[in-house]
Amino acid sequence: MTTLETTELRDRMSGQVITPGDAGYDAARAVYNGMIDRRPAVVARCASVQDVRVALESGRRSGSPIAVRGGGHNGPGFGTVEGGLVIDLSPMDAVDVDPGARTVRVQGGATWGAVDAATHRHGLATPSGIVSTTGVGGLTLGGGHGYLSRKHGLTIDNLLAADVVLTDGRTVTASQTDHPDLFWALRGGGGNFGVVTSFTFRLHPVDTVIAGPTLWPVEATAEVLSWYREFLPAQHEDLYGFFATLTVPPGDPFPAELHGRKACGAVWCYTGDPAAADQAFAPVRAMAPQWEGVGPVPYPALQSAFDPLYPKGMQWYWRGDFVRTVTDDAVAAHAGFARELPSPLSTMHLYPIDGAVHRVGATDTAWAHRDVTYSQVIVGVDPDPGSAEALKRWTVDYWEATHPSSAGGAYVNFMMDEGPDRVRATYGGNYDRLAEVKATYDPENVLSVNQNVPPCRR
Numbered sequence: 001m002t003t004l005e006t007t008e009l010r011d012r013m014s015g016q017v018i019t020p021g022d023a024g025y026d027a028a029r030a031v032y033n034g035m036i037d038r039r040p041a042v043v044a045r046c047a048s049v050q051d052v053r054v055a056l057e058s059g060r061r062s063g064s065p066i067a068v069r070g071g072g073h074n075g076p077g078f079g080t081v082e083g084g085l086v087i088d089l090s091p092m093d094a095v096d097v098d099p100g101a102r103t104v105r106v107q108g109g110a111t112w113g114a115v116d117a118a119t120h121r122h123g124l125a126t127p128s129g130i131v132s133t134t135g136v137g138g139l140t141l142g143g144g145h146g147y148l149s150r151k152h153g154l155t156i157d158n159l160l161a162a163d164v165v166l167t168d169g170r171t172v173t174a175s176q177t178d179h180p181d182l183f184w185a186l187r188g189g190g191g192n193f194g195v196v197t198s199f200t201f202r203l204h205p206v207d208t209v210i211a212g213p214t215l216w217p218v219e220a221t222a223e224v225l226s227w228y229r230e231f232l233p234a235q236h237e238d239l240y241g242f243f244a245t246l247t248v249p250p251g252d253p254f255p256a257e258l259h260g261r262k263a264c265g266a267v268w269c270y271t272g273d274p275a276a277a278d279q280a281f282a283p284v285r286a287m288a289p290q291w292e293g294v295g296p297v298p299y300p301a302l303q304s305a306f307d308p309l310y311p312k313g314m315q316w317y318w319r320g321d322f323v324r325t326v327t328d329d330a331v332a333a334h335a336g337f338a339r340e341l342p343s344p345l346s347t348m349h350l351y352p353i354d355g356a357v358h359r360v361g362a363t364d365t366a367w368a369h370r371d372v373t374y375s376q377v378i379v380g381v382d383p384d385p386g387s388a389e390a391l392k393r394w395t396v397d398y399w400e401a402t403h404p405s406s407a408g409g410a411y412v413n414f415m416m417d418e419g420p421d422r423v424r425a426t427y428g429g430n431y432d433r434l435a436e437v438k439a440t441y442d443p444e445n446v447l448s449v450n451q452n453v454p455p456c457r458r
Ligand SMILES: Cc1cc2nc3c(=O)[nH]c(=O)nc-3n(C[C@H](O)[C@H](O)[C@H](O)COP(=O)(O)OP(=O)(O)OC[C@H]3O[C@@H](n4cnc5c(N)ncnc54)[C@H](O)[C@@H]3O)c2cc1C
Pocket: 032, 067, 068, 069, 070, 071, 072, 073, 074, 075, 077, 078, 079, 089, 108, 109, 128, 129, 130, 131, 133, 134, 135, 136, 137, 138, 139, 140, 141, 142, 143, 144, 145, 146, 190, 191, 192, 194, 195, 196, 197, 310, 413, 414, 449, 450, 451
């Protein structure tokens, strides 16, 4: 963008406009993943829908690449762009709960911690991810899975409406009745279609849950995973548990003798009748975990339990896959790679994708993989930039070992910048329809800094 365009942006926007050389530029350009080191020409901190409209118009006129940032947690760093314009929605973080209607309206730059805190005051919640600093924007537009998903579906299955600024400057509301094609595409299609300035979600009664981890020694990974893959899908949807391989963190609540030890485990969340919780957990306890931290916990506390372990700015490299069946070969690969975690924070998670998620059809939303059982993510994480290559190597080697038994495609929010074929595989049978909706709402592909679906009319 030229100096003139930037000056004009400053004049017309109520939010801050930050350029190289300004105090705070380095903080403004930084995203969650410390591996991403891009220098945008302008970071436009939008404080209103009008600011978004102005920034989008200005970026479009200048021909600069435009990145839209919600919480900035995206792995490949699509919340920023080299030499272009960042539309940073972080000042737009209002959360309004309607307890009577059991809905919440959330502005496009809010994080899940703010949403959980506001809805918890009314004993309500909606499905989202497992770290509270993640943005509502990116997580929702990619699909969103977490502790409540077996019972209440993906985040998008609870989306009722979205207010969107389109690349031609129009502001529209998308819902089942208004712009239903856009509403369909927003539910899983990522940031391809416009800038979402607010989301309205359905809420469910969720208050104190019975939750926490159970751990086993890393040597038991094959045995525990073989049990878990049969156990969890057969359980009532009140019980959720994701499987993990990990290094036991060196602090509370973990016992000192386990600190720094490699392990496998599951993190559980039970939302059923508390009186029946012991019965629900009995088969887990029968597997004789070496340590258990399951107990009553307010839902927002569970949602933020991992926050201190994973602050902003660490090196992140991840690879995802959808998994229909965890095969014996995959079990063996997980057991092997669990022993070779390249850093204490590196991990592998298998998130359940069943229950309520399967009750929505494959073509009902853009999220095509309604028949898989797990969303797998392999994550190399470390604070030291010097370990970046080792993290990448371990992650890719691990991914290549398990990928042959995957369902094809990955959760779009667990992909790096892996090329158009991976995006196509992820959207499967919905890809062509997404490209058509893109042609209707963003025909010039102004919003291309994302897992891009280029516009195409058949
Ligand atoms: C620590 C951690 C834990 C995670 N856990 C989970 C989990 O449990 N479940 C899960 O489903 N995912 C999880 N994720 C993945 C997460 O969903 C993605 O990283 C997601 O992209 C984050 O959204 P964001 O708004 O923070 O990211 P950003 O980098 O801001 O944005 C991501 C993408 O969405 C677009 N976008 C964001 N907001 C808007 C908007 N308002 N309008 C239009 N486009 C927008 C951006 O342009 C970009 O392409 C996790 C990620 C991290 C880093």
